[in-house]
Amino acid sequence: MNDTFLKACRGEPVAYTPIWIMRQAGRYLPEYHEVRKLGTFLDLCKTPERAAEVTIQPVDILGVDAAILFSDILVPLEPMGVDLEFVEGKGPVLSPPVRDKAAVDRLSVPDMEEALPYVYETIRILRRELADKVPLIGFAGAPFTLATYMIEGGSSRNFWNTKKMMYQAPALYHALLDKITACTSRYLAAQARAGAQALQIFDSWAGALAPCDFAAFALPYVQRIISELRQETDVPIIYFANNGATLLELAADSGADVLGLDWRINIDDAVRRVGDRVAFQGNMDPIALLLPENDLAARIGRILEQAKGAKGHIFNLGHGILPDTPPEQARLAVELVHRLSSR
Amino acid sequence: MNDTFLKACRGEPVAYTPIWIMRQAGRYLPEYHEVRKLGTFLDLCKTPERAAEVTIQPVDILGVDAAILFSDILVPLEPMGVDLEFVEGKGPVLSPPVRDKAAVDRLSVPDMEEALPYVYETIRILRRELADKVPLIGFAGAPFTLATYMIEGGSSRNFWNTKKMMYQAPALYHALLDKITACTSRYLAAQARAGAQALQIFDSWAGALAPCDFAAFALPYVQRIISELRQETDVPIIYFANNGATLLELAADSGADVLGLDWRINIDDAVRRVGDRVAFQGNMDPIALLLPENDLAARIGRILEQAKGAKGHIFNLGHGILPDTPPEQARLAVELVHRLSSR
Numbered sequence: 013m014n015d016t017f018l019k020a021c022r023g024e025p026v027a028y029t030p031i032w033i034m035r036q037a038g039r040y041l042p043e044y045h046e047v048r049k050l051g052t053f054l055d056l057c058k059t060p061e062r063a064a065e066v067t068i069q070p071v072d073i074l075g076v077d078a079a080i081l082f083s084d085i086l087v088p089l090e091p092m093g094v095d096l097e098f099v100e101g102k103g104p105v106l107s108p109p110v111r112d113k114a115a116v117d118r119l120s121v122p123d124m125e126e127a128l129p130y131v132y133e134t135i136r137i138l139r140r141e142l143a144d145k146v147p148l149i150g151f152a153g154a155p156f157t158l159a160t161y162m163i164e165g166g167s168s169r170n171f172w173n174t175k176k177m178m179y180q181a182p183a184l185y186h187a188l189l190d191k192i193t194a195c196t197s198r199y200l201a202a203q204a205r206a207g208a209q210a211l212q213i214f215d216s217w218a219g220a221l222a223p224c225d226f227a228a229f230a231l232p233y234v235q236r237i238i239s240e241l242r243q244e245t246d247v248p249i250i251y252f253a254n255n256g257a258t259l260l261e262l263a264a265d266s267g268a269d270v271l272g273l274d275w276r277i278n279i280d281d282a283v284r285r286v287g288d289r290v291a292f293q294g295n296m297d298p299i300a301l302l303l304p305e306n307d308l309a310a311r312i313g314r315i316l317e318q319a320k321g322a323k324g325h326i327f328n329l330g331h332g333i334l335p336d337t338p339p340e341q342a343r344l345a346v347e348l349v350h351r352l353s354s355r
Numbered sequence: 356m357n358d359t360f361l362k363a364c365r366g367e368p369v370a371y372t373p374i375w376i377m378r379q380a381g382r383y384l385p386e387y388h389e390v391r392k393l394g395t396f397l398d399l400c401k402t403p404e405r406a407a408e409v410t411i412q413p414v415d416i417l418g419v420d421a422a423i424l425f426s427d428i429l430v431p432l433e434p435m436g437v438d439l440e441f442v443e444g445k446g447p448v449l450s451p452p453v454r455d456k457a458a459v460d461r462l463s464v465p466d467m468e469e470a471l472p473y474v475y476e477t478i479r480i481l482r483r484e485l486a487d488k489v490p491l492i493g494f495a496g497a498p499f500t501l502a503t504y505m506i507e508g509g510s511s512r513n514f515w516n517t518k519k520m521m522y523q524a525p526a527l528y529h530a531l532l533d534k535i536t537a538c539t540s541r542y543l544a545a546q547a548r549a550g551a552q553a554l555q556i557f558d559s560w561a562g563a564l565a566p567c568d569f570a571a572f573a574l575p576y577v578q579r580i581i582s583e584l585r586q587e588t589d590v591p592i593i594y595f596a597n598n599g600a601t602l603l604e605l606a607a608d609s610g611a612d613v614l615g616l617d618w619r620i621n622i623d624d625a626v627r628r629v630g631d632r633v634a635f636q637g638n639m640d641p642i643a644l645l646l647p648e649n650d651l652a653a654r655i656g657r658i659l660e661q662a663k664g665a666k667g668h669i670f671n672l673g674h675g676i677l678p679d680t681p682p683e684q685a686r687l688a689v690e691l692v693h694r695l696s697s698r
Contacts, residue, residue, distance in 0.1 A: 170677060175642040179650070219598075222618040222640050222673075224657070255562075257601045258620045275565040277601045297565050299518040307522070314567070330565075334513060 013144040017078040021210060021248035021270050023291050023323040029316060029353035030077035031346055032149070035332030036070035037082045041339055043069045053098045057083050060133040067138055071146055073339065074346045078147050078210070078326075079138065081203070083131060085153030085214055086161060088199045091127035092119045092191070094162060102166075109165035111173060116188045124198040125205075132206035139207040150208030152200050154215035154251075155192040155237070156230035162188070171220050178229050185229065193233040197240045204245040212250040212272070213237065218263075219255020219274075226259050231266060238267035250293055254331065264289050275300075275330030279318040291324030298329040301341045308341070312348045327353075356487040360421040364553060364591035364613050366634050366666040372659060372696035373420035374689055375492070378675030379413035380425045384682055386412045396441045400426050403476040410481055414489055416682060417689045421490050421553070421669075422481065424546070426474060428496030428557055429504060431542045434470035435462045435534065437505060445509075452508035454516060459531045467541035468548075475549035482550040493551030495543050497558035497594075498535040498580070499573035505531070514563050521572050528572065536576040540583045547588040555593040555615070556580065561606075562598020562617075569602050574609060581610035593636055597674065607632050618643075618673030622661040634667030641672045644684045651684070655691045670696075 016030040038044055044066050048056055056062055067082040086104055090096050095107045110116060125132075138148050153161075161167070163174045177185045200211050218230055238249055252272025253263045263271055264286040273282055273294035282292055300311050312327075319325035327349045333342060359373040381387055390409050391399055399405055410425040429447055433439050438450045453459060468475075481491050496504075504510070506517045520528045543554050561573055581592055595615030596606045606614055607629040616625055616637035625635055643654050655670075662668035670692045676685060 170642065172642060172677060172679065175640070176645050179643060179646045219619065222643075223621055224654075225640070255598070255619075258624070276562065276598075278566055281601070297518070297568070299513065299515060300522060300565075302519050303522045311567075334515060336515065 014077055014146050017326060018147050018209065018248060020324040020326045021250065021291055023288070026324075027355065028350050029319070029325055029327050031327035031349040032076040032078040032080060033070070033074070033329055033333050033342060033345075034080075036074065036076055036080065036342075037066045038333065039335035040333055040337045040342070041069055041073065043073065053084070054087075054096070057087055058130045060130055060137050063130075063134040064137040064141060067134070067148075068141060070342075071142070074343050075350075076146070076346055078149050079142055080149040080212070081131070081135060081138070081151060081208065083134070083151070085151070085158065085216070087131070088124065088128060088152065088195055089158060089162065091122045091124070092195060094119070104161060105166050106161050107165060109173070110162040110188060111177065113184055113187075116184060116191070119188070119191050121191050121194050124195055125202045128199065128202075132202060135203060135206040135208055147209040148207065149210045149212055149250075150200065150203035151212040151214060152196050152203075154213050154218065154230065154253075155189050155196055155233035156221070157215050157217045158192050158196070159185070159188055160217050162192075171217065175225075178225065189229075189233050193236055197237045200237065200241055201244045204241070204247050208247065210248045210250065211241065212252060213268070215251065215253040215256070218253035218259060221259075223258055223262060226253075226256075227262055231262055234266045234268075242267070252293070260285055270324070270326065272328070273330065279315065279322060279325070283319075283321045288323040291326065292319060292322045293326040293328050295328065295330040296345075298331050298334050298337070301329075301333070301337050301345055305344065308345065309348050309352065312345065313352050316349070316353050357420055357489050360669060361490050361552065361591060363667040363669045364593070364634055366631070369667075370698065371693050372662070372668055372670050374670035374692040375419040375421040375423060376413070376417070376672055376676050376685060376688075377423075379417065379419060379423065379685075380409045381676065382678035383676055383680045383685070384412055384416065386416065396427070397430075397439070400430055401473045403473050403480055406473075406477045407480040407484060410477070410491075411484060413685075414485070417686050418693075419489070419689055421492050422485060423492040423555070424474070424478060424481070424494060424551065426477070426494070428494070428501065428559070430474070431467065431471060431495065431538055432501060432505065434465045434467070435538055437462070447504060448509050449504050450508060452516070453505040453531060454520065456527055456530075459527060459534070462531070462534050464534050464537050467538055468545045471542065471545075475545060478546060478549040478551055490552040491550065492553045492555055492593075493543065493546035494555040494557060495539050495546075497556050497561065497573065497596075498532050498539055498576035499564070500558050500560045501535050501539070502528070502531055503560050505535075514560065518568075521568065532572075532576050536579055540580045543580065543584055544587045547584070547590050551590065553591045553593065554584065555595060556611070558594065558596040558599070561596035561602060564602075566601055566605065569596075569599075570605055574605055577609045577611075585610070595636070603628055613667070613669065615671070616673065622658065622668070623664060626662075626664045631666040634669065635662060635665045636669040636671050638671065638673040639688075641674050641677050641680070644672075644676070644680050644688055648687065651688060652691050652695065655688065656695050659692070659696050
């Protein structure tokens, strides 16, 4: 088995730097479109055979060192009682928005083991089909990020309603986060039980918060999830606080083994600030995949160089790969990371 | 004259911390809507008496320590040959997008003194009507930020086309930036000649760039503008690289007197990193204006405390005030900053 990824997560020696790519199963791949066109995006998430198929595609096509479950951070909100729809060209729509006590009270905290059987079935199929070729990563959204979708009713530019609740009705905000956290914690534990060999927590919107607000309204819930997971499983846990350069010291207290970094911060700066408490994952600008080969090699080489002092390094993009990226450029990046990091 | 703002920009002693608010002349004020409804947004920018009126409104209503010219960073692109329209609910539309050599070649570098007479007329009216009550800030967009609008044809989420040009056609990108920089430099110099007493350069999208790309594709043009302005005027220059926490050391080399900070970074951290080379402006989350009075006072007090070691501090929000903000909360924040910082 190629366990380079798991070793790097744990800070153990590796023969080369492992790489996987956020959204590596997705719209930039023609093979993905073939499967996706059989139904809606949510249909695909909920059809284990197909979800497993698109999860495996980038392992075969790109040669990455880990597979990540094909799903969406919002699917566990459905069994809590939120109506979820993905509207073409607009993104997710969650209704009704959760903005008052009645709405928070109405949310249920279901048995997550039973609520999302299609996720665990996808994981079981994947473990069988991957046959230990590469490890499988499970994932969930971080409670703050999930709360923004619930409160705003979808994506948001300023998070007006979320912050309004934080600032004007903090008890209500915390009651909502408690429910989301309980579900997320059990959801991730169930993924590990089903076979996920690492878990990533995506805090996509953490970077919208001032450090004091991140410390009060986001981080404690991530810490609670990770500490609960530690009771149940020893799989590596990756925490990705997107656009979180100024939150790094706080995020290092999350309890995660690995912190994801976006491209705004140089990894050597991150290492200087938090030392060897965590390994790092990242962090090339996704659009840098458009660079001509020599320049792409130079950029990858620089990131590898900056990560040399890290306890462990998993190469990744600083955010998801974009739909118009030529797949051959992603494949080239994987080759370059492997070649340039070989020791 | 209340020159507290200008003194703080220069790092001179002040009796209290001055404050102004980005977008203080704008949609959250009913008085603004009264004037705005007389025509389109661009009409308002181009009608000096009205633009001056809305510029002065927040000085009277909020009691801020500086006025900032009512205009838009995109107006100087019109005389370069770009068609500019503000579409309700969508934002600016610039056409045609500038993506190839022919489009860059077509752009002109007009005499900026003649090209935007309405801006300079607005400034002259304002200096007369403000009667030295508070200083007047002029402004422009930074070349990288202006280029993103030209290349993308409007606002953008990922800056795909901009970065594609940077990575795949750097010579073309630099040719475009040369033209924008020449215009912006002359535009700001003309604002100072007309009477602007400080100049702010808004790099709204700088935070989309990795540090190496900021250093190669954005900062040099800001440096050129500031060094050219220094030949002509000694007004304080503020550079605001939005979401630029990791760019701070680089931005401190811009030559600006003051760096604007968004709320993601604690000011004491900024001070630790660049020392007393610059003063700082910022940095409360705009939505924190929704905090109840005691919490608002605590948050303002903390920011003032964090800024104590700075060479100079101008209080501001970390981004523009949002349209749904109650004006009385903005007035309260101004009072609190003045009261809590009085020495």
